[in-house]
Amino acid sequence: MSWQAIHRSLRSLTVAMMILAVAALAVSGCSNSESTPSRFTSTFESPEAMAKHVLRKLKEMDRAGLHDMLITQYEHDSIVAPAMGRTNDLEFGWFMLKNNCIKGVRRTVETYGGRDFEFEYIRFEEGTEPYPPLTLHRGTVIGVTDRETGQSGELGFCGTVIEEDGRFKLVSIRD
Numbered sequence: 001m002s003w004q005a006i007h008r009s010l011r012s013l014t015v016a017m018m019i020l021a022v023a024a025l026a027v028s029g030c031s032n033s034e035s036t037p038s039r040f041t042s043t044f045e046s047p048e049a050m051a052k053h054v055l056r057k058l059k060e061m062d063r064a065g066l067h068d069m070l071i072t073q074y075e076h077d078s079i080v081a082p083a084m085g086r087t088n089d090l091e092f093g094w095f096m097l098k099n100n101c102i103k104g105v106r107r108t109v110e111t112y113g114g115r116d117f118e119f120e121y122i123r124f125e126e127g128t129e130p131y132p133p134l135t136l137h138r139g140t141v142i143g144v145t146d147r148e149t150g151q152s153g154e155l156g157f158c159g160t161v162i163e164e165d166g167r168f169k170l171v172s173i174r175d
Contacts, residue, residue, distance in 0.1 A: 039079055042069055043167035050168050051122045051142045061113035066105045069170045083131040104173035108157045117144035135163040
């Protein structure tokens with residue numbers, strides 16, 4: 001192999017490495033060292049943002065989208081249950097939560113799907129429980145106004161919301 005061929009190969013390798021470095025920076029989002037990445041997928045910056053997303057998924061009758069908002073089995077087994085001191089029989093706990101949520105999502109979409117709700121407020125009727133580093137907000141109620149009828153009301157199908165490091169995630173949708 002000639003010196004010129006080696007030089008071209010090294011130049012191509014250098015360009016490829018620079019492209020990979022730029023791509024890695026773009027994927028990482030160049031976050032600063034003060035921010036803590038959430039251990040949960042699909043989190044929201046506030047309970048209000050989460051509630052508005054729920055209402056959007058209801059309007060779209062998007063069952064899969066609502067399921068995607070819920071905690072995963074991994075999150076249940078490795079983050080939530082241990083924080084609450086519930087490490088016995090994780091499989092049964094997950095089974096019960098998942099099945100109740102499947103029924104809850106189905107019933108919620110059948111009852112409210114396709115309706116255009118305007119978000120008014122969110123509150124947690126059953127209080128807040130700290131399980132450091134997590135906080136559970138129970139008894140989620142979303143205040144809404146039906147844009148078609150102008151009627152105001154409250155939706156209580158969301159069960160528990162979990163908070164970690166200022167990020168929020170829906171744990172359950174009640175049956």
